[in-house]
Every structure is written in structure tokens, then in C-alpha cells.
Amino acid sequence: MGEKLDHWADQIADEVMKSRGKRHLIATGITPSGPIHLGNIREVVTAYAIHRALQDRGAISKLIYIADTSDPLRKVYPFLPKTYVEYVGMPLYRIPDPEGCCENYAEHYLKPFLEALCTLGIRLTVYRVRELYAKGIYSQVIEEALINRSKIASIIEEKTGRDLPSDWMPFNVECENCGSITKTKVTGIIHHQVEYSCGCGYSGAIRYSRGGGKLLWRVDWPARWKALGVTIEPFGKDHATAGGSYDTGSEISQKVFGYQPPYPIVYEWIYLKGKGAMASSTGVAISIKEMLQIVPPEIVHFLILRTKPEKHIEFDPVRGLLQLIEEYQDVERSYFSGEGKDAHLRRLYELCQTAGIPEKIPPYIPFMHMVIATQIAGADVKHASQVLKRSGYSIDPNRLAKYLKYARNWLDSFAPDDFKFTVREELPSEVAKLSHDQKRLLARLADNLKNQRWEAEGIHNNIHEVTKELRITPSQAFQAIYLCLLGKRSGPRAGWFISSLSRDFVINRFLDASKS
16 A cells, blocks of 8 residues: 555545554535535545545445434525425424425435435445434433433533523424424423423423434534444534534533544535635535536546645636646546656545546546537537547547536536637628738638648647738737637637638638638
8 A cells, every 4th residue: 555645535544543443434414404515525525535545454444424304494595485484493304395306305405415426436324313313323322411411511611601591401302283393492301201392382292212303413413423433524614613513522422422532534615716615505506416517526526635624625617627627637647657656646546536447548638629529519429529530539439428418518507608609600790800911811721721730739830820921910810710710709729629620611611701
């Protein structure tokens, strides 16, 4: 494993094996209260990388995902109908699916997330909090929490500076009448039952060993560690502050549950460029489903794993995405060429793979050229192959079909107008704006291109040579080219763009424009 020690996931794996042995359960969890976005995925990808690093070192590691389906709906989020105000305070599993396609609200947002994990190649065990409580998995820790409620209250007060009421309880009951979990108040404890009253006027009793409620978050988290045997857990920086959830939970875990808190891995947010930290509640987010429609899963892993968890990631879905893909392709070419001696980058490439290391390097085609090809050929893979082959690229039809979809989805969802074009089938009326010198340039280019080697760099150089000979500015030259091909003054990089079109088409179009 000598070369593979330079990635942060390997360093964490080495540290936890040294300090905590070779058996580990890594927990990750997100409340499915809205569309699960790219920022949320950082937690799971981080956990999965460490899980793989542990397994590579011979450790016994299990990765789990805990969906807090019993968490209440906090408010009516921007993406919900206003009528959902009646469900505020109810556990997510009790609330109807906003679109009527799943069993409940929680499953509506959980289903696409779990599908995305499959696409990302992340294999884990999924737990739903409602089911864990109903099966009695938490019975012992609930009992310990209720018996030690005064000690827990003192810890929370000391850590947070808050004053809790004398009758504070660490357990919330789901009202059997109105379904709320935030309006109830525990009034008594009898054996394995808790008595309660609700703001709706109802009173009753439930057996906590069969569900019917859950521990408050600051108690539920450390209780979960003991109930499930968690040894490692990544979590957002909001939980890592002094007096925060992890700080409080660690104290409760040790002094109440007698359990060593898991090894903490604090991660920073993913920011959407120009808009701020991603969050479903504010609408500043790209869902993981959207992300996987514009890039292959390896790129998602690369985006997250190339940066240490404690550093923020700024994601730009426009030009930044093109640069991200280019960087990944550079790392891939370096990996297979053997020229890259950076062990960190080699290990990074390995950790990004979702189906094992390819036997040979995949065909290299810049994503921007895919963007151009799909605008020339549409979804026609055969036509797109011809477009790309003209520029000397090797083609894998199955891979090409996937990347054409990514490129088209990116164009439809994120690309600015200056990236979009349509090659005009007929001579655009805009050529009427061409000057005499611009028409001379097109005529000269048409003549030169008859014997020009049909490749991007040569065509690009030819354009500049003719521009100098005719003493016109480069901007005038390129405007003439784009106007006669696209009907607009700007477009893709001219040399590569022209080389991707048919030679006869380009020559005839330039001649027609020069005579107009």
C-alpha cells in the first residue's frame, strides 16, 4: 500500500486503525425533508472513501445510511404547497407525498437519493429511524436516557448555556390523535411506557419499545452511536461548534451511555458559485439527480474527493464544470500513461472509480467538443461520431451516447447563451452585414481549405494567416465565419468547430457568403 498513503481518506483510515482497531461501522445520515442535493452527497462520498480505504487495509468495515424519517417537518419550504402548513410538526413518514408517487413524504425524497447512490456505486445498508424505533433497537438507550434525564439536562445546560425547565424530558411522543411530535409533552413514566398530553387536547400513553416517538436530537445522536455501534461518522461543520451537537453528544455518550463517541470527520459546505451554501430550504442547490444528468458518477466523486473534508468546495455549473471535467481527464491520462508520479493523484483516481479501474484508458474527448458535437448532430450517435472523427478522436459508441446526453442536459440546464448555437442549413440572412473585406476573407479561406489538412490547428492557423494578409482585424475575421455558419457574431473555437463540419459544406458556405 506504499503509494496509497497520500490521500486524506487513507490517512484517516490509518489513524482510526491505529487508535481504534480494525472493526468499524461508519454512519452517515440525512433527514429527507427535501430534495437531497450535491452538498448533502459530500457526507456520503466522504464516508464511502474512508470505508474503501479501511477495506483496502484489511479492516472489517460496514457503511450505513440513517434516514431520519421520524424527524418533524419544520416549516413549509419554498418547494411545498402552502397547504402543507397543516403537517408542520408531524414526522416525515406520516406526511403524504407532495406528488402522490410514493408511500409518504420521506420516501418521496429518499427514493431518488438512494437511486443516485446506486449510480455513484456506493453500496451501504439503509436504516429508517421510524423502523429502528418500532423494532425496539433503541429501547435500552431510551430507558437509560429517561432514567438519567437530570444528568443529560445538566450536560446540555453546561455545554450550551441554556436553561432547561425542571420537568424537561429527552423524549418526544407522536400524538396518537393529531400525529404531531412537537406539540406533545411527557407527563409521566411508568415501566416501559410514557404518559403524555398534546396541544391538541389529547392525552394518552405509549410503549417506547415499539416506537411512537423519538429522543430529542441532542440525545438521539449519541443514543444512536451506542444502539448501532458507530465508530466513525462524518458530519457538517454546524454540528462541530463548541457546545454544538457533537460536543454535547460526546459528553452524553460517555457519561450517560458509557460509550466512546465515534471518530469525528468534520466537513465544510459545498457552495454554489455566486449564490452561497447549498440548502434545499433556501432553494440554493443542485440536486444529485440533476448533477448525475450532466456528468458521469466518477466526476461527482472527483469533485468531492480532491478536496479535504475540512475545506469548502465552490461549484460552478457553467465554466467551472468544464474545467472540472478537464482536470479529471488530465488525472486519468496521467494515471494510464504512467507519467504521473504524484501518488495522491493516482490514489484519487482509484477512489473515484465506481466500477473498478478500467482495463485501458477510455477514449479522450474534451467535454466542450461533446457540447459542440451534440449541437451539430443532435442525438444521432453515428453523425456525432463522424463529427468527432474528423478531429482525430477515437470513438466508443456506447460511451459517446452517454456523454452526448450529459452534454445536451448541460446545455439545456446550465449553459449560457454564448455556448449555444445552431448550424444554419441555409445561408443566414445576417451575411448581408458582411463588409467587402470580410467577404474577401471568406473567399480566400474557401480556396485555401480545398487543399488544407482537415484538422483544427491547421485551420486555425490558416485563418490567422489570411487575416494578416488581408489586413483585417481578427474580430472581423471570426465574426464573418460565425455569421455565415451560425447567423451570430460569436461561436465555438473556430478551428475545431470548422474541422468538425464537412469540408464541402464549409467551402460552399464560405463561397456563397462571399458572393452574397
